Amino acid sequence: xxxxxxxxxxxxxxxxxxxxxxxxxxxxxxxxxxxxxxxxxxxxxxxxxxxxxxxxxxxxxxxxxxxxxxxxxxxxxxxxxxxxxxxxxxxxxxxxxxxxxxxxxxxxxxxxxxxxxxxxxxxxxxxxxxxxxxxxxxxxxxxxxxxxxxxxxxxxxxxxxxxxxxxxxxxxxxxxxxxxxxxxxxxxxxxxxxxxxxxxxxxxxxxxxxxxxxxxxxxxxxxxxxxxxxxxxxxxxxxxxxxxxxxxxxxxxxxxxxxxxxxxxx
Numbered sequence: 001x002x003x004x005x006x007x008x009x010x011x012x013x014x015x016x017x018x019x020x021x022x023x024x025x026x027x028x029x030x031x032x033x034x035x036x037x038x039x040x041x042x043x044x045x046x047x048x049x050x051x052x053x054x055x056x057x058x059x060x061x062x063x064x065x066x067x068x069x070x071x072x073x074x075x076x077x078x079x080x081x082x083x084x085x086x087x088x089x090x091x092x093x094x095x096x097x098x099x100x101x102x103x104x105x106x107x108x109x110x111x112x113x114x115x116x117x118x119x120x121x122x123x124x125x126x127x128x129x130x131x132x133x134x135x136x137x138x139x140x141x142x143x144x145x146x147x148x149x150x151x152x153x154x155x156x157x158x159x160x161x162x163x164x165x166x167x168x169x170x171x172x173x174x175x176x177x178x179x180x181x182x183x184x185x186x187x188x189x190x191x192x193x194x195x196x197x198x199x200x201x202x203x204x205x206x207x208x209x210x211x212x213x214x215x216x217x218x219x220x221x222x223x224x225x226x227x228x229x230x231x232x233x234x235x236x237x238x239x240x241x242x243x244x245x246x247x248x249x250x251x252x253x254x255x256x257x258x259x260x261x262x263x264x265x266x
Contacts, residue, residue, distance in 0.1 A: 079142060079144055079145050080141075080145050080148070081148060081152075082145075082148035082149045082150075082151055082152030082153075082163050083152055085136075085141060085145050085146070085148060085149035085152075086104070086149050086152050086153060088138075089136045089137065089138045089141065089149070090104075090136050090149055090153065091104070093131075093132070093136075094153060097109070099130075099131035099132075100130065100131060101131070101132065102153075102157065104153055104156055104157070105156045105157060106157060107157050107158040109157065110153070110154060110156075110157025110158060110159070111157070111158065113154070113157075114154055114157065114158060114159040118150070118151070118154070118159075118161045121150050121154060122143075122146065122147050122150050125146050125147075125149070125150050126143060126146055136149070144164045147163060147164050148163040148164060151163035178224070179223060179224040179227035179228065179252060179255075180227075180248055180249060180252040181252065182223065182227075182252040182253050182255060182256025182257075182259075182266055183252075183253045183256065184253065184256040184257040184259075184260045184261075184266070185257075186250075186253040186257075187250075187252075187253035187254040187255070187256050187257025187258070188257050190246070190250045190251070190253055190254035190257070191209070191254050191257050191258065194241045194242075194243050194246060194254065195241055195254055195258065196209075198237070198241075199258060202214070204236040204237075205235065205236060206236070206237065207258075207262065209258060209261055209262075210261050210262065211262065212262055212263040214262070215258075215259070215261075215262025215263060215264065216262075216263065218259075218262070219259055219262055219263060219264030223255065223256065223259060223264070223266050226255050226258075226259060227251070227252055227255045230251055230254070230255050231248070231251060241254075
């Protein structure tokens with residue numbers, strides 16, 4: 001009589017592995033789809049550019065590593081107008097409203113600040129307040145330049161502040177005809193300390209010491225005129241020969257020395 005009970009077939013190792021992998025396929029697929037969904041959402045998410053931290057980070061990224069400025073140490077300082085200061089310094093923050101700065105021309109931003117008064121706003125700009133550094137970060141700005149910039153921005157926001165006027169140009173210390181008396185004997189020392197660099201070699205068109213042909217046309221202008229040229233500068237020669245600390249008496253003596261050595265008389 002044949003055995004009526006069916007015998008179970010024993011599974012091979014290959015069949016076991018396939019069964020396990022088939023069972024893991026579905027959950028692994030689900031995990032993969034979830035990860036891809038999260039990544040796609042993050043890719044579409046735009047970073048917050050309105051927060052102070054985000055704006056500060058933006059400013060840090062775009063600021064220059066350094067600024068190279070060539071300045072003439074003997075040139076007089078020419079103070080900027082309020083608009084010039086704004087365009088050179090203030091616009092970085094006050095145009096986009098970065099770090100909470102009141103935006104230029106926005107009366108809603110400037111209204112509460114204007115109520116504090118012009119003097120208070122100048123004080124804040126000079127000393128710095130919250131995220132704004134003193135003088136907007138430019139330590140070379142004068143108090144007057146800062147005050148002009150404050151008035152320019154505040155007035156664009158609805159104020160009617162009167163900005164400081166530009167100072168009147170200073171009168172020349174000595175005009176032609178009023179030059180101090182010269183002592184040529186003392187002028188030799190000044191010449192050797194200051195003037196020899198150009199007048200000893202004739203560089204840049206400077207008349208050489210003792211060259212009567214070069215000095216002739218200049219001597220004919222008179223001592224007072226030559227002194228005025230030396231005091232204020234002329235053509236390639238800077239004021240006081242480039243030595244701002246030179247006294248007017250020493251300058252007069254040097255001019256007298258050069259003039260007499262060139263064949264002129266005082």
